[in-house]
Amino acid sequence: MNNYGWGLPIQASTFAGQIDSGLWIIHAAMIGVFVLWGIFFTYLLIKYRRRDGVAVRHEEHGEMTSLIPDLLVMVFEIGLIVFYALPAWRSIKMTMPDPKDALVVEVTAEQFGWNIRYPGPDGKFGRTKPELVHFSNPLGLDRTDPAAADDIVVSNEMHLPVNAKVLIKLRSKDVVHDLFVPEFRLKQDAMPGLETPMWVEPNRIGHYEMACAQLCGFGHSLMRGDVYVESREDFDKWLKSRAALNPAPPTASSEGF
Ligand SMILES: [Cu+2]
Incomplete structure (x- = not known):
């Protein structure tokens, strides 16, 4: 994984x-x-330098003309907000893909790791119960619920197919965390008690890092995971291999003891 150089990380999303x-x-404008x-400033320093026999002059006029550069900067900045920032915000943060055309993944942050849940073949996230939460069942998945039996839960590892829209439902179990995948230019706070939707369309096969970008406690710096963007075939193969690890759905005889 060598996605960082001197400049910005590589671009891996649409x-x-x-x-x-x-x-x-913004940087080009600031440099300009x-x-x-x-x-x-240098021109003024030279033009109005102290010279013997020349009195200090106070210019009565020109106060308004000195505002012109400020106004130009202001007009540029308003233009940037109206014509660049707002449309970009709208298309990236305000417009979510239809769950029917997207892979829906649930990401639940906790101190100090990421739980990634796929809905399984039925496309439905099953029931969870707080009392079932255990280190071997971090989301408290209730496998007796048919919709939950095929859910796939993975720790600190997110696999995504390339060139597909992914709708991520971001949650937190305890404190505020923040999901950050620099190569996707994707960053979003995970708030306890809220489900925050976010989306991405990865367009570059590769191995990336998901990090927590919100100081969340002693293990914050260790709160990282791997993101693998794969071809559709590799993704399906991986998902199948993970589904095979699921416990067998409880049968009638094993229920209720
Ligand atoms: Cu965190």
């Missing part, structure tokens, strides 16, 4: 480029403003 262009526009102000 909207990564859109976010990066915002970063580049910095250089122009530097040149102007």
